[in-house]
Amino acid sequence: MSAKTFEILGGRAPDAFLRDYWQKKPLLIRNAFPGIEGLLEPDELAGLALEEEIESRIIIERSPIDWELRHGPFTEKTFKNLPQTHWTLLIQALDHYVPQIADLLEHFDFIPNWRIDDIMASFAPFGGSVGPHYDYYDVFLIQAHGQRRWQLGQMCDDTTPLLPDLPIRILRDFQPDQEWVLNPGDMLYLPPGVAHYGVAQNDCMTLSVGFRAPSEQDILMEFVHTLFNDNVQDRRYEDKELKLQANPGWISPEAVDRVADILRRAVSDPQKIAHWMASYLSQTKYEQAPEPPEDDYSEAEVQDLLAGNQSLRKEEASRLLYTGDVLRPEHFFVNGEEKEIPPLTHSMILYLCKHRSYRPATLDMFCRTPENLRFLTGLLNQGILYFEDDLYDEDEHEEEEDEETGPADDL
Numbered sequence: 100m101s102a103k104t105f106e107i108l109g110g111r112a113p114d115a116f117l118r119d120y121w122q123k124k125p126l127l128i129r130n131a132f133p134g135i136e137g138l139l140e141p142d143e144l145a146g147l148a149l150e151e152e153i154e155s156r157i158i159i160e161r162s163p164i165d166w167e168l169r170h171g172p173f174t175e176k177t178f179k180n181l182p183q184t185h186w187t188l189l190i191q192a193l194d195h196y197v198p199q200i201a202d203l204l205e206h207f208d209f210i211p212n213w214r215i216d217d218i219m220a221s222f223a224p225f226g227g228s229v230g231p232h233y234d235y236y237d238v239f240l241i242q243a244h245g246q247r248r249w250q251l252g253q254m255c256d257d258t259t260p261l262l263p264d265l266p267i268r269i270l271r272d273f274q275p276d277q278e279w280v281l282n283p284g285d286m287l288y289l290p291p292g293v294a295h296y297g298v299a300q301n302d303c304m305t306l307s308v309g310f311r312a313p314s315e316q317d318i319l320m321e322f323v324h325t326l327f328n329d330n331v332q333d334r335r336y337e338d339k340e341l342k343l344q345a346n347p348g349w350i351s352p353e354a355v356d357r358v359a360d361i362l363r364r365a366v367s368d369p370q371k372i373a374h375w376m377a378s379y380l381s382q383t384k385y386e387q388a389p390e391p392p393e394d395d396y397s398e399a400e401v402q403d404l405l406a407g408n409q410s411l412r413k414e415e416a417s418r419l420l421y422t423g424d425v426l427r428p429e430h431f432f433v434n435g436e437e438k439e440i441p442p443l444t445h446s447m448i449l450y451l452c453k454h455r456s457y458r459p460a461t462l463d464m465f466c467r468t469p470e471n472l473r474f475l476t477g478l479l480n481q482g483i484l485y486f487e488d489d490l491y492d493e494d495e496h497e498e499e500e501d502e503e504t505g506p507a508d509d510l
């Protein structure tokens with residue numbers, strides 16, 4: 100666990116946070132991200148809202164019971180014609196487009212990567228908000244610019260009444276019982292279901308580190324879908340020990356048991372479930388595949404770039420996950436697809452899964468094994484990893500290499 104994690108949790112140990120707060124109760128952490136201001140300017144956010152492939156929305160509060168929702172991409176004219184106050188611009192998956200925003204996620208490495216959805220950013224002038232509401236997901240709300248007043252209220256669920264006929268979900272009866280004004284660098288953690296209402300006090304930018312939790316319905320449907328690729332559909336219901344029934348219209352408890360058994364067998368293989376989870380959960384948020392480099396790298400070029408200390412990153416939207424033992428990956432998935440793990444490549448996979456940006460010297464060491472060099476070159480040529488323009492700066496990444504899973508393991 101990085102020292103950064105302790106800082107953002109206000110000095111709390113991550114396991115204590117998980118035990119006492121995660122999915123349980125809100126937590127305000129003052130000055131969790133002291134240097135956050137200036138990481139992104141509000142103008143840059145507005146610029147992103149003009150882009151076709153970026154998911155953006157504007158929410159305008161006409162009155163507490165009259166809300167308007169617009170979907171991007173927007174034009175400069177849209178922004179010129181907005182009211183002075185009481186609107187919010189939302190940009191989804193900012194971490195996919197801005198590497199320094201993606202880097203914030205390294206502070207949240209005490210929660211499994213697959214639980215992370217994205218970092219959403221909001222910009223609002225005075226009075227702007229998305230209304231009192233609740234979310235189905237955990238969220239860390241980082242104040243990145245200006246001030247926002249947050250009020251928290253009751254626990255909600257599907258049965259909590261919402262205002263009717265609105266394009267967004269606004270609570271009918273918000274009952275605030277706590278209130279804080281967040282300054283730049285402050286962070287508020289909210290578990291799912293807590294009613295919350297954040298109102299901009301001035302030009303205000305908030306980053307929401309959002310988590311995902313697949314619905315049980317999705318889990319069932321998606322898993323059952325993969326069963327169709329197995330040969331189970333060729334097997335039929337069997338009742339060799341069928342007993343004579345008093346009424347042929349009856350579905351006997353024995354028949355129900357036989358069907359329950361079929362269902363149980365289908366979902367009782369942890370290996371199969373793990374494999375499916377890795378494939379399903381490593382799928383990217385949007386369909387767009389990573390862009391490969393213009394020209395393929397040769398293994399010799401990769402070796403030269405690593406030796407020359409050229410920084411590397413994971414393509415921001417890509418998801419790398421593995422199953423098996425925590426120190427011994429059995430199956431490695433990237434963006435929904437399994438990659439065959441060559442012999443001796445385990446430690447490199449652990450390293451790639453743990454970080455988002457990589458130290459060339461560490462990868463250089465792994466790549467003394469030809470299989471690792473070939474594997475890494477393959478990932479680079481698929482655009483899953485990419486070389487940055489800059490050289491790697493040791494000072495920027497101080498402590499993170501100290502506690503690596505030893506790269507020497509396999510060598």
Ligand code: SIN
Pocket residue numbers: 187220221228229234238295297305306307
């Ligand atoms: C916002 O940033 O305005 C809204 C975030 C949220 O309430 O989930």
Ligand code: CO
Pocket residue numbers: 232233234295
């Ligand atoms: Co919310």
